[in-house]
Each structure stands twice: as C-alpha cells, then as structure tokens.
Amino acid sequence: MPKVIVTVMPKPSVLDPQGVATAKLMKQSGLAGVGRVRVGKSIEIEFESTPDAAKLEGVARDLLSNPVIEDFRIETLP
Amino acid sequence: MPKVIVTVMPKPSVLDPQGVATAKLMKQSGLAGVGRVRVGKSIEIEFESTPDAAKLEGVARDLLSNPVIEDFRIETLP
Amino acid sequence: MKVGVVRFPGSNCDQDCVVALSQFPGMSAEILWHKEDTVAGFDAIILPGGFSYGDYLRCGVSARFSPVMGAVKDFAAAGGPVLGVCNGFQILCESGLLPGALVRNRDLRFICEHTHLRVERTDTPFTRAASSGQILRIPIAHGEGCYFADNDTLRDLREHGQVLLRYSDERGYLSQETNPNGSRDNIAGICNRERNVFGLMPHPERACDPLLGSTDGRVIFQSLLS
Amino acid sequence: MTPEVTPEIVAKHGLSPEEYARIESILGRAPNFTELGVFSVMWSEHCSYKNSRPELRKFPTEGTRVLVKAGEENAGVIDIGDGWAVAFKIESHNHPSAVEPFQGAATGVGGIIRDIFTMGARPVFSMNSLRFGDIRGEEGAANRRLFAGVVAGIAHYGNCIGIPTIGGEVYFDDSYAGNPLVNAFCLGILRHEQIARGAATGVGNPVFYVGAETGRDGLAGAAFASRDLTEESKEDRPAVQVGDPFREKLLLEACLELLASGCVAGIQDMGAAGLTCSTCETASRGGTGVEIDTEKVPKRETGMTPYEILLSESQERMLVIVKKGQEGQVKEIFEKWDLPYSEVGVVNDDGLMRVKEGGRVVVEIPARALADEAPVYVREAAPKPPPHPSDSKKLLADIPEPDAAGIHSALETLLKFPSIASKRWVWRQYDHMVRLGAAVLPGSDAAVFIVREANKILAATTDCNALYCRQDPREGARIAVAEAARNLACSGAVPLAVTDNLNFGNPYRPENFLQLREAVEGLAEACRQLGVPVTGGNVSLYNESPSGAIDPTPTVGMVGLIEDAAHITTQAFQNPGDVIFLLGSPGSEIGASHYLLAVHERKAGAPPALDFSREMAVHEALRTLIRKGMVRSAHDCSEGGLAVALAESCLAGPAPLGATISLLPDTTERTDVMLFNESQSRVIISVPEDHADKVSELLSECGIPWTRLGTVTDQPSLNIRLRKDAEYSWNTEHLQHLWNNTIEEIMEG
Numbered sequence A, B: 001m002p003k004v005i006v007t008v009m010p011k012p013s014v015l016d017p018q019g020v021a022t023a024k025l026m027k028q029s030g031l032a033g034v035g036r037v038r039v040g041k042s043i044e045i046e047f048e049s050t051p052d053a054a055k056l057e058g059v060a061r062d063l064l065s066n067p068v069i070e071d072f073r074i075e076t077l078p
Numbered sequence C: 001m002k003v004g005v006v007r008f009p010g011s012n013c014d015q016d017c018v019v020a021l022s023q024f025p026g027m028s029a030e031i032l033w034h035k036e037d038t039v040a041g042f043d044a045i046i047l048p049g050g051f052s053y054g055d056y057l058r059c060g061v062s063a064r065f066s067p068v069m070g071a072v073k074d075f076a077a078a079g080g081p082v083l084g085v086c087n088g089f090q091i092l093c094e095s096g097l098l099p100g101a102l103v104r105n106r107d108l109r110f111i112c113e114h115t116h117l118r119v120e121r122t123d124t125p126f127t128r129a130a131s132s133g134q135i136l137r138i139p140i141a142h143g144e145g146c147y148f149a150d151n152d153t154l155r156d157l158r159e160h161g162q163v164l165l166r167y168s169d170e171r172g173y174l175s176q177e178t179n180p181n182g183s184r185d186n187i188a189g190i191c192n193r194e195r196n197v198f199g200l201m202p203h204p205e206r207a208c209d210p211l212l213g214s215t216d217g218r219v220i221f222q223s224l225l226s
Numbered sequence D: 001m002t003p004e005v006t007p008e009i010v011a012k013h014g015l016s017p018e019e020y021a022r023i024e025s026i027l028g029r030a031p032n033f034t035e036l037g038v039f040s041v042m043w044s045e046h047c048s049y050k051n052s053r054p055e056l057r058k059f060p061t062e063g064t065r066v067l068v069k070a071g072e073e074n075a076g077v078i079d080i081g082d083g084w085a086v087a088f089k090i091e092s093h094n095h096p097s098a099v100e101p102f103q104g105a106a107t108g109v110g111g112i113i114r115d116i117f118t119m120g121a122r123p124v125f126s127m128n129s130l131r132f133g134d135i136r137g138e139e140g141a142a143n144r145r146l147f148a149g150v151v152a153g154i155a156h157y158g159n160c161i162g163i164p165t166i167g168g169e170v171y172f173d174d175s176y177a178g179n180p181l182v183n184a185f186c187l188g189i190l191r192h193e194q195i196a197r198g199a200a201t202g203v204g205n206p207v208f209y210v211g212a213e214t215g216r217d218g219l220a221g222a223a224f225a226s227r228d229l230t231e232e233s234k235e236d237r238p239a240v241q242v243g244d245p246f247r248e249k250l251l252l253e254a255c256l257e258l259l260a261s262g263c264v265a266g267i268q269d270m271g272a273a274g275l276t277c278s279t280c281e282t283a284s285r286g287g288t289g290v291e292i293d294t295e296k297v298p299k300r301e302t303g304m305t306p307y308e309i310l311l312s313e314s315q316e317r318m319l320v321i322v323k324k325g326q327e328g329q330v331k332e333i334f335e336k337w338d339l340p341y342s343e344v345g346v347v348n349d350d351g352l353m354r355v356k357e358g359g360r361v362v363v364e365i366p367a368r369a370l371a372d373e374a375p376v377y378v379r380e381a382a383p384k385p386p387p388h389p390s391d392s393k394k395l396l397a398d399i400p401e402p403d404a405a406g407i408h409s410a411l412e413t414l415l416k417f418p419s420i421a422s423k424r425w426v427w428r429q430y431d432h433m434v435r436l437g438a439a440v441l442p443g444s445d446a447a448v449f450i451v452r453e454a455n456k457i458l459a460a461t462t463d464c465n466a467l468y469c470r471q472d473p474r475e476g477a478r479i480a481v482a483e484a485a486r487n488l489a490c491s492g493a494v495p496l497a498v499t500d501n502l503n504f505g506n507p508y509r510p511e512n513f514l515q516l517r518e519a520v521e522g523l524a525e526a527c528r529q530l531g532v533p534v535t536g537g538n539v540s541l542y543n544e545s546p547s548g549a550i551d552p553t554p555t556v557g558m559v560g561l562i563e564d565a566a567h568i569t570t571q572a573f574q575n576p577g578d579v580i581f582l583l584g585s586p587g588s589e590i591g592a593s594h595y596l597l598a599v600h601e602r603k604a605g606a607p608p609a610l611d612f613s614r615e616m617a618v619h620e621a622l623r624t625l626i627r628k629g630m631v632r633s634a635h636d637c638s639e640g641g642l643a644v645a646l647a648e649s650c651l652a653g654p655a656p657l658g659a660t661i662s663l664l665p666d667t668t669e670r671t672d673v674m675l676f677n678e679s680q681s682r683v684i685i686s687v688p689e690d691h692a693d694k695v696s697e698l699l700s701e702c703g704i705p706w707t708r709l710g711t712v713t714d715q716p717s718l719n720i721r722l723r724k725d726a727e728y729s730w731n732t733e734h735l736q737h738l739w740n741n742t743i744e745e746i747m748e749g
C-alpha cells in the first residue's frame, strides 16, 4: 500500500505566529540554539492503489494548501 | 546550520476528524484510491548550533507533542 | 471569600468571571496577573476562558511557563480550590493538574451555544450546592473542547467519581446527539482525585444573569462559597 | 538600488499621467521610486476616495449626539448619555477575502477593531455583512469554500480576541461569484473625555511604533483593493496578509492602558497603506510634519527597502505620538504587554512627511498633499434607465396563480432559500456570548447588547437588499436605511446613527457610477428623513468578476439605544393564545421580491415603494406599544413577505409554535401576491390576549393601517386562511427543520 506524506508549510515571507510562539516555548524549556521555527501541516495519506502523480500534485496545490500563503512538498514512501 | 523536522501525529487511537474530512475532500476532488488520512503538524526548526539530542527528544515528547494524544518523530537534516 | 481570576495574555473571559462573581454576597474577585509568582491571600483560583498566549502549538500549553502557574500548582497541592473554565480546563490538562486532553471538536468547527449538563457528583467544593442528577443549562464556546483520555484513564475517572458534568438533553439523557463536540463519555467537566481541582468546558459565568437567558451557572459559584 | 521612475513604472502604480504631473508640481521635481510608491497608495481609491468623495459629501453628518463627525477621525463618535459614547464603523475586505478567504476575512475583522480602539474606545461587539455566489449544487463548490473560509476567519479573529460577533447578514447570489463581499463592523464604548485623536501634535514629541514587526506581507494592499479582480490578480497574491489576533489583543489592552495614562498626544492605527498612511495622516491632521527613520522600524525580515517598509500592510501595528518626557511610562506599558516597540521619529513643524534610512532622506513630501489633496474626480454617470415595471399583475402575467400545493411549496422554497434560511450554521461559529452582553442571541431582527460598564443597552443591525438596489439603486438604498431602522424598532430601540459600506463595480463604467450616485442619494435622503446622521463608512469599488459587476450593495449598519431592559423584544412568538397583529397595510407589490427570485428564478420588476411618513408612523406605534409593555414579539416583513415573517416568528423559538391566521381582504388580489409581496413598513407583533382590545384602540389612534391577523397556538401548525377557498396549513416542525438545517446540510453534506 503506497503511503504519501504531503507537508504544507507557510511561505517564507508569510507571518507564522505559531512558529514564533513555538520557538519561544522551546527556548523557555531550556533547549539551546533554537533559531527560526515554522509550523505547518503534515498530511499522511494511505492509498489503496498507486495515485496518479499529476492529480496528486493538483490536489496538494489546490486543496491541501493555498498557494497564496503556503508551499507544499510531496514525499512518497515505498 | 542544522535543521530539524519534528512531525507530530495524532495517535492511532485518537479520533482525527480533520483526517476524515480531508480524505473526503480528496475523494470528492476525483483522486482515486485514497484510503486513511491523518493530519498532524510539521515543525521545522533551524538551530544555530547542533542541539543536544537527548534534550531535543525531551522537548519533542513533552512540549511539541502531548503524549496523551500524539506521537512524534524527529528527522535531522544535514 | 476572595477569588483570584488569573489574567494570562489572551485571556478574554477574565472580566466576565469578575462580573459574575461580584454578584454573590460574601465573594470578591480580583484579577491576578500572569507574571505574579504568588497567589497568597486568595481562597480560590479561577483560570478563565480565552486564548492564553494565543493558544499556539496547542491550547493551554504555553501557560505552563508562566510564573503564576507555579504558584497555582502549589496552591492546588495544598488543597486550595482551583476552577478552570474552557481555556482554563485546557491549561489544567496541559499542566498535568487534570488527566486527559482536549482536542478539536468532532465537526471541526467552533461551537457557541447553550448546552444541557447533568450533574454527576455533588461531593466536591464546586458542585455541592447542586443536587445529583440536576440538569443545568449553560453555554459552551470552544473549538477544541472534545475531551479525550485513554480507556484506563476513563475507567479511573469513573471509579473515583471524578466526572462531575456530562452533556445531556434537557431531561438528563445522554446520547451522541446531546454531545456537542464528541467528548468521550459525554464528559463536560472533571475533577482531580483530591476533588479540589475542577475543569469544565461550559461557561458558568455566562449563566448567572437572567437577562442572558439562564442562571444555572450560579450553582457552581454558590458551591464554592458554601 | 531603487528602480528608475519610468512611464511604465508610473502606470504599474496605477497613477495616470495627469496624476503624475500633479505629483511633480507638488514636489517641484520628479519623485523617486519610493515617493512614487507612497503617492500611489495614498492616492488609491481605497485611501483617497478619489472617485467617490464628491458623492459622500451628500450624507447628513450633523446631529445633537454627534461628538466626532464622519471623516474627522478613524470612526465617528456618538453620545449615548450619562457621559458615555459609542464609536462604530464598517469596513470592507472584499478583495483579500476573494483570494484567501480565511485570512482575508480575519484581517478585515482585525482592521476594523483597530479603527475602533484607536479612537480610545473599548471594542464591545462586532457584526458582519457578507455576500457570496450561490452555494448550492456542484457549481457552488467554489462559493462554499469561500463562504466556509470567510466565516471561519471571522470566527477565528473575533473569538480569539474576545469581542463577541453578535449579528450581521449573509446573502447568496450569482452576481457575487468569485467576488464575495466581506464587510466587518465593530462598535466600541468610551467616556466623552476619552476620545483619542489621530493627530501628530506637539513639535518635538517622539513618534513610537508599537506592535507586530513589519514584513513583506500585504505589500500595497490598498492599491490592490482599488483594481478589478481579474485573472491577473493571482499575481497580486502576496498582497494577502496573515493576522495574529493574539497580538492584536495585547495591542488593544496596551493602547487602552496607554490612552488612560495621559501620555499620548495622538494615535493612529496602521491599516491600509500602513506606515505611509499613518504618518502622513497624523501630520496632516495635526498641521505638523512627521519624520521617521526606517532603520528603527522593527522588522521580521532582513533586507527590506524603505519602499517595502513604507508600503507593507503587516497587521497589528500602531503609531503613537507620545508627549515628550513621558517616554518611560509608555515603554513600561509596552513591556508589560510584551509588545515590540521602537521610537521611530519625531513631530516637527515643517509640514513634511520625511522618511530617512539612517542618515539618508528617502522621502520628503508635503503631508497634507498626500493625505488630503488627492485628485478628486466626478465620474461620468450613465443616463438613468427607464424604471422597471411595478404593477404586480403585469409582472405575473405569464405566471399562473398557484394552486394550494403551489402555495404550500412556495413557502418551503422560500424558507430554504439560502439567503432566507436561518444562519445558525454561521453564528454558532462566532462566540457571541463573551462579555456577558448578548441579551438577544443572533437570529432576531437586531442584535441587542448590554454594555455593562456603561449600564446601557444597545441594538444594532446591518441591512441591504441588493436585489432592490439592482432594480432601483435609489429606492433600494432608501429601503436599506428604513429596514435597518425598522429592525431596531422591532427590538425596542430608537436609532442613533448610521455607518455605511458602499460596495459597487468599477466606477469608470458610467452605469456603475450611476448606481453609486443613486444609492448615495437614496441613503442620504433616508437618513435625513429618519433623522439619523451618517458617522462614517467605507467605499469598495471594482467589485467585479469575469462575469461583470456585482449587484450594487450599499450596506447599512445602524445602532440604536434601548431605554429599559423591559423593552427588549425579539421576533419569536412567545406564548400560545397571544393575538397577532399586522402593523401596516397588507400590501401588493411583488416586484424585485424573493418570491419571484426563489420560486420563479427572476430578478424582475421595481422594488416596493417606500413612504417615509408611513414608515416612521409604524415605528412610533410599535415603540409606543413596546413601552407600554404590551408586545411579546415583533418582526418586520422583509424578503418573502408576510408568509415568511409569520413562519419565522413561529420557528425562531427553541420549539416551534403555531399560528392561526385569517387575512380576508376585500380585494381580488392573487393569493401569491397576498402572501409573498414585499410592500414596506410592515411589522408583525404578538400581544397578550387581554391587551388585544387596548392594542387595537392604540393602533387606531396612531393613524396607521393595521389588521388583527389571528392567534399564536401551541400546535405545530401554521394555518393561513385568505378566502373561503384558499386555506393553507404547514407543519411548523417541518418548516423549522428546513429553515434551520438547509445551510448546514449544504455546507456539511
């Protein structure tokens, strides 16, 4: 069964208050060296059959993310 | 500059209504073969220095995820 | 009785709690700033609703680093009554003062509406003025109020009588239809084993004035007083 | 290196050659690239109202209660007695919401909230007026996504910041497909002496920046809002900003604390056109100059140019002019609330907006020229088209009079028409109960809110029937004001003042400009007639999608005062046995009705005609009865006419009640016209049985037509008898299900 992970992240220039807050929390909990943090979504999809790559790409771009403010990447696990 | 990605996913025993809704939307948009979908968080951390592995693990377990409801995995990018 | 209502950055029901509490003779309420590291002088503490620290990453998680929470933990450990409403309940779970967690509502949407609650236990400082099985009409307003705990924890909660409120219909029946957010076991509010820390998602402070359609929330504060 | 200013660059900034020439004459030289950017945003439609300003002057703005007039500050301020005042305003965020519905709507809410607390007022509630394309069926998918995203965005921002969203309106019509309208309203409360000014006064006073760090987001959104939405708009996409309601909550608390401290000489939010707008506007209002240094501006990205910094529309930022010597106290407050801040400049007396990058001057422009001397155009209006027919008989000539089954299904069709169906799915997502003020929950004619700190009860509503405006913008606008006042009267309130949001198409098309002009004149006349001043508002033009301009939508927000909690009235029937009256005449105008739209799929005919003296007499009669404690419920007849109004009064309670109605006219009117006409100035009330005779007597004294319609029953059945041979009956439990669940089923199905 193929498994796909689509990761959706805020674009670099877009405000990510969640990332900023998370960086602060990590520092507060005593972890040294934390720089910039961004928080996005990880979407794990199990497929019953190998998905059509072009269609998957389309769905990731238009449905799973909003290209106005987010980037995405697709990873296919064996 | 080392970069770490912590992926936080809902535990299998926890309901994931967002995953269910996402699966439905993906099917509606005509993508064939979509099975189970889970939605979690992807946290990308840039470090200014190599982080202490044990400490990072602790932070991922207690802060970035809530062990009652979530699992996590850590990936270090070169 | 002097009640401290904690104001975290992002709290937004703090003032409402003060307004509601000040209607009770014998009760006075004061705002407690999150940077305070003591709660000395207070007889009870309320963690109010809102979005503490923006509720980023997870609801209620950031409060664990606030100075006041250290003091609240000590206060609770010494047996002082602590009431967490909505975001306050989330904070209590994230800080380990109550078991379980609150996750996204079943239908993924924020819900603001009146609900009916069945009082399950009256042997606590928060419900002793109620009668067992009493039905309260109190509103909820949350996006992440679905109570989750694993099976062992749930069994534990039941065995020790820690479930204080369940979402029901107006006659006290429980079903998935009367469960607004998908909480396990229709749980709306629980206490710790020592019974002095109570968290609930509904807002009793919004049900204290007849002009707002219900005064059923008063019984919670009345209990604290008696 | 900044680009050279070429004619292409000028055109890209949306400035005409004439405007460019004017810039050169103001400066006495050519502008540099950064200055060009500054002019382009300040002279955009969104900031300068260059195409609408002459029209806006037609509004009545004076009134005994007016403390701050329209146009003077960020929002008007109205006295509500005992030293208390309200500041309120409505503002659009249509274009950003079209490309990113969640963030677009959220930042729209954030922007209007800032406008209110900039006035020194504590925001106490919000409303919103929304328009989307049809959400039904497969073709509705894109509109559903916009609708869901906008509602979630409004909910996210409002719920998080803790300002209840207590009302609004939502309509669905294909003219808004791809160009939704998102108009956000906010009201705040303040003491008279707390009114804050957006003026840079006191030469030598330091200028502080406080709030979120500046990023490249939302670059030149004001210019973006001043263009048509076309396929190319996709390239404008980075113009969408992401909001942080948590930051805004801190900013709100800090600013109110700051204003209370007495350290502030002037304060201005950074909304459209960001730092540019706030610096030149404060200087212009103060009759001073302001100098700032972009190197001192807190930034969240590296390598930003002065151009980018000045034009950024990053959210949750304020400009504060501090009284010299009190900087320490100000810093303490910012630090208490964990807000980034920086002293970025100083007030001086040269009348210039001067921007430096370190030592280098990058912008030097007379502030007044930028803020107040934008070009003003009187656009060409098309000649008025002939009016649409108003005769119901003609309009229905090719539609046979429905039989009983047809009438039965027509009411069902209307109740589940998305624009009429209950909006519970929407307001359930809004925290409407925070602040302990919502004395009337969403879903009645007007929202009613207890302002505890002032011990006052306010009522508020937003209204606009754009179908009326499409058929006759002037009459439609008059009706929007009348309907808003009627909704307030139904809740027991007396209207205080109006804010308006003019949503129209591209003003360069004469037929669109005609609509704008007609609507403004209609609004102005209605406000004069009803004696309510306009305290401010917003203009959104260029609302067009590939299929053409939207239906003209001059949204009216109106606020009223309820003298006594005992006067609070809702639309739901309360008690079986109560007697139902109709205030106003039975009516007969079917033009531009929702009956024609929903049942017969026609946008046809002239809207009903409004008679102001009748309208006001009905409101007065209603308020008289309410003050005497005789009214259990009141609901106006609007879309769908009498039948829909009666049904809604049956359905609005938790469990539906029934009603038995007989309306036996001496006319030969068609049954569909009797039930569904939308003649104006009509209200349905229910009164306790033992007051019924007294109510009849009082109504006769008021000199308005009225009819005793029937009684409220405890049976779940709405029975209407029009003639011996025309009796209809609906199960109200079934109607309630349709009305309550239609939108939810469309959205979640």
Ligand SMILES: Nc1ncnc2c1ncn2[C@@H]1O[C@H](COP(=O)(O)OP(=O)(O)O)[C@@H](O)[C@H]1O
Residues within 6 Å of the ligand: D046, D047, D048, D056, D059, D070, D071, D072, D073, D074, D075, D076, D089, D115, D271, D272, D500, D501, D502, D534, D535, D536, D537, D538, D539
């Ligand atoms: N439709 C309108 N009716 C009345 N006044 C308006 C209208 N549109 C804008 N105004 C007024 O013009 C002034 C400038 O508005 P605006 O540019 O929207 O303010 P802001 O700078 O807060 O965006 C405000 O005082 C506003 O109330």
Ligand SMILES: [Mg+2]
Residues within 6 Å of the ligand: D074, D115, D269, D271
């Ligand atoms: Mg403004």
